[in-house]
Amino acid sequence: MTAARRFPEATLEELAGSKILGVRSGTEHRYTGVWVVVVEGRAFVRSWNDKSTGWYRAFVAEPLGSIQLAGREIPVRARLTRSDRLRDAVTRAYAEKYDTKASEKWVRGFAEPRRAAAMLELLPVPPSPAPEASS
Numbered sequence: 001m002t003a004a005r006r007f008p009e010a011t012l013e014e015l016a017g018s019k020i021l022g023v024r025s026g027t028e029h030r031y032t033g034v035w036v037v038v039v040e041g042r043a044f045v046r047s048w049n050d051k052s053t054g055w056y057r058a059f060v061a062e063p064l065g066s067i068q069l070a071g072r073e074i075p076v077r078a079r080l081t082r083s084d085r086l087r088d089a090v091t092r093a094y095a096e097k098y099d100t101k102a103s104e105k106w107v108r109g110f111a112e113p114r115r116a117a118a119m120l121e122l123l124p125v126p127p128s129p130a131p132e133a134s135s
Contacts, residue, residue, distance in 0.1 A: 005123055006042065007124050012038050012041060015036050015069065018070075019035070020035065021069060022069075024066050025055060025065040035097075036122075040089070044081065044090045044120065045119070046090070046094070046116070046118055064125065065077075065078065074124065075125035076122045077122075077123045078120040079120065079123060087117070095107050095111075
């Protein structure tokens, strides 16, 4: 993957430090708070439940959306991830980042196969080029 398809290092650090990330598919859905982890310089999220009206299914149907991070709205594209290696690394990252007693149930749940499979990588959407000025 090219560097242009990844978040800048400062954004990755903010994502790594954020406990809850607001995600929204398209522009009509509301923001939903989700856990986010950074693995190998890439941002991943998982769905706890696979509701037909939930954020995960909305992103699968319409991959373009946005995240709320540190008071900013950042355009993103969600991509399904099928790699077992990455899935395992993300499971470990959830356990390391969300390591409180209160989080144990959720961390164990995210390691279950059906939830581990409901994983998306979030990619930045490059800004559209400015229209050329008429002469």
